[in-house]
Every structure is written in structure tokens, then in C-alpha cells.
Amino acid sequence: MRKAASSLQPPASSLRPLARILAIGDELLLGRTIDSNSAHIAQRLSDAGLTVDYARTVGDSEAAIIAAMRTATRGAALVVCSGGLGPTEDDRTRHALARSMGVRLAERLAAWEHVTAWYAAHRPGVAVPEVNRRQALFPVGTEILDNDRGTAPGMLGRIGGCWITCMPGVPHEMHAMLDRLLGQLPRLVPGLAAPTVGEVWFAGLGESAAQERIPGLLSERDPLVGITVSELGHITLRAVGTPLQVRTRLRQLRAALKPWLLPRAGLAASLVHRLATEDGTIACAESCTAGHAAAQILAIPGASAVLRESLVAYHAEIKTRRLGVPARLIAQHGVVSEAVARRMAEGMRTRSGATVAVATTGLAGPDGGSAEVPVGTVWTAASTATGTIARRVRIKGTRERVQRRAAAEALYTAWVALTGTP
Amino acid sequence: MRKAASSLQPPASSLRPLARILAIGDELLLGRTIDSNSAHIAQRLSDAGLTVDYARTVGDSEAAIIAAMRTATRGAALVVCSGGLGPTEDDRTRHALARSMGVRLAERLAAWEHVTAWYAAHRPGVAVPEVNRRQALFPVGTEILDNDRGTAPGMLGRIGGCWITCMPGVPHEMHAMLDRLLGQLPRLVPGLAAPTVGEVWFAGLGESAAQERIPGLLSERDPLVGITVSELGHITLRAVGTPLQVRTRLRQLRAALKPWLLPRAGLAASLVHRLATEDGTIACAESCTAGHAAAQILAIPGASAVLRESLVAYHAEIKTRRLGVPARLIAQHGVVSEAVARRMAEGMRTRSGATVAVATTGLAGPDGGSAEVPVGTVWTAASTATGTIARRVRIKGTRERVQRRAAAEALYTAWVALTGTP
Numbered sequence: 001m002r003k004a005a006s007s008l009q010p011p012a013s014s015l016r017p018l019a020r021i022l023a024i025g026d027e028l029l030l031g032r033t034i035d036s037n038s039a040h041i042a043q044r045l046s047d048a049g050l051t052v053d054y055a056r057t058v059g060d061s062e063a064a065i066i067a068a069m070r071t072a073t074r075g076a077a078l079v080v081c082s083g084g085l086g087p088t089e090d091d092r093t094r095h096a097l098a099r100s101m102g103v104r105l106a107e108r109l110a111a112w113e114h115v116t117a118w119y120a121a122h123r124p125g126v127a128v129p130e131v132n133r134r135q136a137l138f139p140v141g142t143e144i145l146d147n148d149r150g151t152a153p154g155m156l157g158r159i160g161g162c163w164i165t166c167m168p169g170v171p172h173e174m175h176a177m178l179d180r181l182l183g184q185l186p187r188l189v190p191g192l193a194a195p196t197v198g199e200v201w202f203a204g205l206g207e208s209a210a211q212e213r214i215p216g217l218l219s220e221r222d223p224l225v226g227i228t229v230s231e232l233g234h235i236t237l238r239a240v241g242t243p244l245q246v247r248t249r250l251r252q253l254r255a256a257l258k259p260w261l262l263p264r265a266g267l268a269a270s271l272v273h274r275l276a277t278e279d280g281t282i283a284c285a286e287s288c289t290a291g292h293a294a295a296q297i298l299a300i301p302g303a304s305a306v307l308r309e310s311l312v313a314y315h316a317e318i319k320t321r322r323l324g325v326p327a328r329l330i331a332q333h334g335v336v337s338e339a340v341a342r343r344m345a346e347g348m349r350t351r352s353g354a355t356v357a358v359a360t361t362g363l364a365g366p367d368g369g370s371a372e373v374p375v376g377t378v379w380t381a382a383s384t385a386t387g388t389i390a391r392r393v394r395i396k397g398t399r400e401r402v403q404r405r406a407a408a409e410a411l412y413t414a415w416v417a418l419t420g421t422p
Numbered sequence: 423m424r425k426a427a428s429s430l431q432p433p434a435s436s437l438r439p440l441a442r443i444l445a446i447g448d449e450l451l452l453g454r455t456i457d458s459n460s461a462h463i464a465q466r467l468s469d470a471g472l473t474v475d476y477a478r479t480v481g482d483s484e485a486a487i488i489a490a491m492r493t494a495t496r497g498a499a500l501v502v503c504s505g506g507l508g509p510t511e512d513d514r515t516r517h518a519l520a521r522s523m524g525v526r527l528a529e530r531l532a533a534w535e536h537v538t539a540w541y542a543a544h545r546p547g548v549a550v551p552e553v554n555r556r557q558a559l560f561p562v563g564t565e566i567l568d569n570d571r572g573t574a575p576g577m578l579g580r581i582g583g584c585w586i587t588c589m590p591g592v593p594h595e596m597h598a599m600l601d602r603l604l605g606q607l608p609r610l611v612p613g614l615a616a617p618t619v620g621e622v623w624f625a626g627l628g629e630s631a632a633q634e635r636i637p638g639l640l641s642e643r644d645p646l647v648g649i650t651v652s653e654l655g656h657i658t659l660r661a662v663g664t665p666l667q668v669r670t671r672l673r674q675l676r677a678a679l680k681p682w683l684l685p686r687a688g689l690a691a692s693l694v695h696r697l698a699t700e701d702g703t704i705a706c707a708e709s710c711t712a713g714h715a716a717a718q719i720l721a722i723p724g725a726s727a728v729l730r731e732s733l734v735a736y737h738a739e740i741k742t743r744r745l746g747v748p749a750r751l752i753a754q755h756g757v758v759s760e761a762v763a764r765r766m767a768e769g770m771r772t773r774s775g776a777t778v779a780v781a782t783t784g785l786a787g788p789d790g791g792s793a794e795v796p797v798g799t800v801w802t803a804a805s806t807a808t809g810t811i812a813r814r815v816r817i818k819g820t821r822e823r824v825q826r827r828a829a830a831e832a833l834y835t836a837w838v839a840l841t842g843t844p
Contacts, residue, residue: 026648027648027650028461028464028477029464029468029474029475029476029477030464030465030468030474030648031460031461031462031463031464031465031466031467031468031474032461032465032648032650032658032660033461033650034456034457034458034461035456035457035460035461036456038453038457038479039450039453039454039455039456039457040453041453042450042451042452042453043452043453043454044453045453046451046452046453052451052452052453053451053480053481053486054451054478054479054480054481054486054490055450055451055478055479056476056477056478056479057460057476057477057478058475058476059475059476064475064476068476088633088640090640129630149818171819172818172819172820172823208551218510226448226449226452226454228449228454228455236454238454284734286713286716290713290716290717290719290720290721291708291712291713291714291715291716291717291720291732291734292713292717293713294708294712294713294734295712295713295714295717295825297712298712298713298734298736298786298825299712299821299822299825301787301788301789301821304736304737307734307736308736308737308740309733309734309735309736309737309740309744310713310733310734311731311732311733311734312706312713312716312720312729312731312732312733313731314720314726314729314730314731315726315730315731318730318731322731364720365723366723367723396571396594397593397594398594399721399723400721401594403717403720403721
């Protein structure tokens with residue numbers, strides 16, 4: 001469903017240097033932890049001009065890591081590994097890298113100083129546990145990558161003609177380390193040319209309907225145009241190629257999708273952008289969305305100037321007391337109804353004085369559905385000075401998916417109310 | 423850091439039948455989509471008694487999928503693939519499976535009937551696009567797996583001695599299909615014995631401190647004990663083995679960690695459980711947590727009976743108007759202060775009548791920090807009939823990480839206020 005274009009024809013991008021990704025850790029193969037690192041690494045490497053042809057997840061077995069490192073480095077320019085650099089006996093990445101490189105491990109003073117400095121700064125008064133000494137062990141000949149967010153420094157080595165880097169599995173430590181490594185790419189992969197990347201965002205038009213408006217574009221490889229449906233309701237079209245190709249393609253895409261275009265990547269970002277430029281504000285009255293509408297808005301830096309307030313009014317009594325939804329209206333129409341959603345939005349607009357107020361009421365499940373109002377039914381409403389609109393949606397999936405997606409639908413309703421989008 | 427125990431010694435579990443996971447799609451290798459499917463599949467297969475020794479992500483290239491299928495089926499009992507079953511030309515999974523099995527593709531009437539029935543039910547009045555005919559193509563000899571949530575049926579075939587199944591990449595379609603497939607496991611992998619799995623949850627004690635209280639247990643392989651630190655602040659210890667082993671191990675773990683144990687998997691679930699059994703309620707006054715505290719509570723089924731209301735009071739003016747925090751208190755102590763957090767919690771408890779009210783005020787960033795109040799500083803407070811407590815935390819990472827984690831810290835403050843946990 002969600003995908004970039006195909007690979008039947010060798011794409012122009014296959015001429016780019018290859019990169020591979022290894023995620024290391026038993027917890028990933030037991031399914032206890034979702035590997036978000038590999039996607040982050042893949043995106044950063046692609047944007048830098050490398051082609052990631054596969055990613056692989058292995059457990060904490062030293063033999064398995066060695067085999068994966070040897071296979072991955074064959075024919076590639078860069079292999080990025082994450083995980084397995086912790087202080088305990090079951091962290092084997094450093095040992096596997098040494099064996100794959102055919103060198104021994106030796107304690108590095110600079111790395112040990114980093115570990116002790118980190119403890120001094122972050123655990124004042126706590127002696128560095130003896131186990132952490134392992135984090136100063138480096139394969140001979142590797143470079144140390146600084147870690148400004150944790151104890152484990154990363155390492156950069158070479159197997160055959162390929163660079164291989166090992167970074168901690170903790171995402172925010174890895175992200176910062178990867179940023180710094182990518183700054184060194186011109187030295188590591190000389191002649192690497194980062195392609196130009198451009199994006200167009202839209203909402204209110206489905207994936208198939210959008211594809212019909214841009215026939216042929218998605219099957220081209222050069223420039224490559226990919227489509228991604230966000231879980232939060234907007235769709236991204238992404239063009240990768242030369243600056244001229246990307247400029248031309250973006251112009252075509254924008255012309256084809258004009259009425260549905262968003263100015264920013266996502267509904268929340270677009271709403272915040274538009275309100276901020278117009279000195280407008282927003283307020284939310286959330287029932288089934290449980291705080292997710294406010295959270296999606298406030299995930300955008302600078303949104304604090306735009307969000308006036310948000311109320312999670314789950315109980316009917318709170319809807320009446322705080323938002324002025326008459327109890328008889330709830331009794332007459334049911335709490336999951338257009339009438340209640342409209343009144344919630346209007347009550348919140350009056351109460352807050354915001355430019356636009358959004359409201360949600362629905363059934364997130366897993367229980368409580370009926371034939372008339374099945375689980376996943378959500379009414380969203382948005383109220384402005386010119387009136388109130390309401391939309392009903394049906395969302396499938398888990399309770400949390402319904403909550404998150406319904407919040408995005410409410411933001412879309414606000415977008416329609418503010419912009420008059422069809 | 424987060425991990426289960428090591429693999430230096432072949433674990434008892436290596437005698438279990440092997441399974442492997444393939445995630446298919448260019449969008450995964452471009453990093454546009456985080457692969458949550460593989461973790462879900464890994465957990466379900468592990469719990470069913472299979473050992474997942476690796477997972478692999480490949481693009482939409484038919485040759486790459488065939489190579490990955492051939493390698494993965496070698497020596498394994500079951501390979502689960504997700505993605506690449508869509509209607510468009512770039513979806514190559516069905517072709518790759520046919521070539522890997524050495525058979526041709528043929529249209530299957532039952533599958534076509536499914537596609538047309540799905541359209542009739544979900545897109546009434548819309549003719550089935552001709553491209554969807556591809557979704558009725560099946561490798562000869564495969565079984566059809568029903569899809570009750572989308573157009574693409576799944577397929578189950580055999581390569582050598584190994585079962586291989588291909589499912590859609592859309593998570594909620596795949597989840598339902600996998601559930602049904604696992605129901606057939608006794609037929610597919612005769613003699614498969616699902617291990618017993620038991621968990622213990624705790625909060626308020628760090629990972630290293632916890633490990634010191636259970637020396638040796640984490641390096642054992644049989645039973646296997648794993649530790650996972652949740653992003654939402656609690657820690658899970660998980661024992662896998664025979665029923666007797668697991669019972670014994672859980673008893674030891676509970677005894678060692680008694681003061682910090684949680685009754686449910688997570689802070690929100692534990693709070694909801696405790697409040698529900700005591701007819702208690704909770705209310706939230708959220709500033710920097712932006713709705714995440716309410717969202718974490720309401721992610722728990724049944725929480726609607728427990729959450730009275732939640733207010734996102736970002737602006738100082740809203741804190742004053744809705745929660746009665748005196749403007750001079752804010753001016754005197756600053757908005758990110760213990761005094762303001764306490765008053766917010768007390769104001770919310772008075773206003774809502776809830777058993778416990780929590781409050782947050784902090785700096786989620788990325789801008790706005792100072793030497794005294796750096797980005798990531800958060801005050802949390804919880805107010806009950808017996809008094810108000812407050813805790814300050816420093817959280818590193820992105821804006822969203824600070825928001826989510828601070829919400830979990832606020833729930834922990836509420837837990838401490840209700841239970842007297844050290």
C-alpha cells in the first residue's frame with residue numbers, strides 16, 4: 001500500500017554507492033522493542049545520496065553478528081550498525097566487529113575517559129561500575145565516535161573496502177552520533193553526490209484518487225517519485241533527482257493537487273503555520289481523542305503561541321458543565337452524535353475565544369459498539385466565526401489507532417473550516 | 423541497553439523450530455515508514471514457541487525478494503513476509519513467491535470474489551479497478567488466507583520443508599491475518615510447544631539498580647529472563663521457560679523488587695487498575711505534556727470510568743483563569759517551578775473533585791531554555807486528600823520525547839501519591 005516506486009528497471013539510483021543497516025539485539029527478535037532506528041538511518045543515508053538495499057536484524061549472538069557484518073560489508077560503501085554496545089556481558093557488537101575486522105580489542109584511554117566523565121556529570125557521587133570498563137574496549141584501528149548523550153562511544157572501522165560504524169541502540173544517542181558521522185561522509189565516500197529531495201503534502205484526497213491525477217509519475221525511476229500515506233491523515237509525495245528534475249516534478253504535482261495541498265508536512269504543522277501567520281488561535285474539546293488532538297498540535301515547535309487550551313471532556317457531565325452541552329441534547333441524540341460534536345466545538349469557542357475550536361466525540365473501543373454506532377465511529381466538528389461544520393468518520397484498528405487517527409481527522413475538519421478546502 | 427539475555431551459550435530455546443521474518447517495501451529502505459510489523463510478528467512467533475533468528479527488510483525488487491525468500495526458508499520451519507501484495511505494478515511479492523516455489527501464477531476465483539466483495543461492502547457503487555485483478559493471482563498450490571480488513575488476501579505456500587506466508591503490509595490487516603494463521607500452527611509445525619511466559623513490572627528503580635538486586639538471573643538462558651525499559655518509564659522483566667521455572671523465577675523477582683512493583687504492565691494501566699478497584703478518579707492539568715498524560719491514561723480500555731477530565735493549560739493566563747494559579751505566583755517563581763506545579767494540581771483537584779489530580783509544567787524545547795531552567799526540565803505534581811507532592815525531572819531528547827516521557831513521570835508522581843511507593 002504505502003510505497004515508493006518499483007524496482008523492475010534498475011533505477012538510476014542503483015548507480016549510487018550502497019549502504020546497509022544492521023540492527024542488533026535479542027529484544028528486537030523477541031518483538032519487545034520496535035526498531036525505529038533502521039528507518040531513521042535509512043532516511044538519513046538515502047538523503048545523503050546512498051542507496052540502502054537491505055536492512056537486517058540479528059540477535060546478540062556473536063557468530064550471527066559476525067556473519068551479518070561480513071555479508072553486509074561485501075560490495076557496500078558503508079554499513080551502519082546500532083545496538084549491542086552496552087556494558088553487560090551479553091553486548092557482543094564490539095567483539096563481533098573486532099573479529100570481523102580480524103583485529104583484537106584493546107582498552108582505549110580516550111573512551112574510558114569519556115565513560116568516567118559521563119558518570120561524573122550525570123551520576124555525581126556514583127563510582128563507575130566495573131562493567132562499564134567494557135565500553136572502553138575498541139577494535140584496534142577503529143576511530144572513536146563521541147557520544148554526548150550516554151556512556152557508550154561509537155566506533156568506525158573498515159572491512160575490505162567498506163566503512164562500518166557501530167552506534168548505541170538508544171535512539172536519541174544514536175541520532176546525535178549519526179548526525180556527526182554524516183558530516184564526515186565527504187571524507188568517507190569521496191564523490192558522493194546528495195540528490196535533491198522535494199516534497200509536496202496534501203490531505204482530503206485518497207491515495208488512489210491522487211494517483212489517478214498524476215498518471216505515470218509514480219512508476220518513473222529518474223526522478224523517483226514516492227508516495228507515503230501518513231498514519232496522521234496527510235499524504236506526502238516525494239521527488240528525488242537533480243535540482244531541475246525535482247523542481248519540474250514538484251510544479252506538476254502541485255498543479256495536479258492544488259485544492260488539497262498543505263503548506264507544511266502534516267495537518268498539525270499546516271494548522272499551526274496558518275494560524276501563526278494570521279495571529280489566530282485554536283482550542284480543542286476532546287472526548288474519544290483523549291488528548292491526542294492537543295498533543296499533535298503541540299508536537300509542532302512554536303505551537304504554544306497558537307493553542308489556547310484543550311479540554312479532555314470524557315464524561316457527559318463534564319461536557320455539560322464545562323462546554324455547556326445540554327444534558328437533554330445528549331439524551332436525545334446520544335453522546336456520539338453530530339449535534340453533540342457541534343455543541344462541544346461551539347462551547348469551546350465561546351469559552352476560549354479561539355479563532356477555531358475543534359471537538360471530537362466517538363467510540364474508540366474495544367467495547368461499547370452497537371449496530372447504529374459501531375466501534376470506530378467518530379464525529380468531529382470545527383467552529384469559527386463564520387459557522388460550524390461537522391464530519392463523521394469510521395476508523396478501523398486498535399483503540400489507540402482510533403484515538404490518534406480521529407484526532408488527525410478533527411484537525412482536518414479545522415483545516416477545512418479555516419480554508420474552505422473541498 | 424534494552425535487551426534480553428545473551429547468546430554466547432546456545433540457549434535451550436535454540437532447539438525450538440526456527441522462524442524468520444521478511445519485511446518488503448522500498449518505503450522501508452527509504453526510511454519513510456517505520457517497520458512495526460516485524461516486531462509484532464516476532465513477538466507472536468516467539469510466544470508460540472518458535473525462535474526468530476533474524477528479520478530482514480528488502481525493497482520491491484523481485485530479484486531481491488526471491489533471494490531473501492530462498493535464504494530465509496533454508497533451515498526454518500516458517501517464514502512470515504509482510505508487504506508487496508498491493509494492486510500496483512510495483513508490488514512484486516506474489517511474483518517472487520511463485521518464482522521461489524518454482525510454480526506459475528494463476529487467477530484464483532475465490533480470491534477475486536473476495537476482492538469484489540470487499541469493494542461492494544466498502545466502496546459501494548465503485549467499480550473494482552482493473553488493477554485489483556492482480557490481487558487474485560496466486561502461485562499454484564498456495565492456500566488463500568482471508569483478509570477481513572482489506573482487499574489483498576494473504577497466501578501460504580511451501581519451499582522445501584518450510585512454510586512461507588505472505589501478508590499485506592498494512593498493520594491492522596496483517597495482525598488479524600496472523601492471528602488466524604497462528605491458530606493453524608499445530609497443523610503446520612506439529613509438536614510445537616509454546617513456552618510459558620511470565621512478566622513482572624516495576625517503576626521507580628533504574629535498570630542497573632534492578633540488576634544489582636537480581637544478580638545472575640539475567641545471564642541465565644533456561645529459563646530466559648529479559649529486561650526491557652519502556653519509553654514510558656516502567657521496566658518489564660520477562661521469564662520464558664517451563665511453567666514451574668517461570669513460577670519460581672517470578673516469585674524471586676517479585677520478592678527482590680517488592681517496593682517498586684506495579685500491578686499491571688505500565689504506569690497508566692496500574693493507575694487505572696488501582697483507581698477502578700477503589701472507585702477513585704483522576705484529573706490532569708497539563709502544560710508541557712500537551713495532552714499526553716490524558717492520552718496515556720485513556721489508552722487503557724475502561725479508563726473512561728476513571729479519568730474525570732484533563733485540561734491542557736499551556737498559557738499562563740489559562741493556568742490562572744481555569745486552575746486558580748495566582749499570576750503573582752507565576753511571576754515570582756517562573757512558570758516552570760515547583761510552586762506552579764503544586765498549585766495547578768491543587769486547582770485541578772478542587773475543580774474536578776477527582777481522587778488524585780496531576781499537573782505538569784516544563785520546557786519541552788527545542789528552544790526557550792536557560793542556564794537555570796534548561797530544555798527538558800519538568801516539574802510534576804500530584805494532589806490527593808492527604809496532601810500534594812512534587813518531583814522535578816530532567817529529560818533529554820526531542821520535543822516529543824520530553825512531552826511523552828514527562829507525562830509518564832507525572833503518572834508516576836500520581837502513583838507515588840496514591841501508594842506511598844519510596
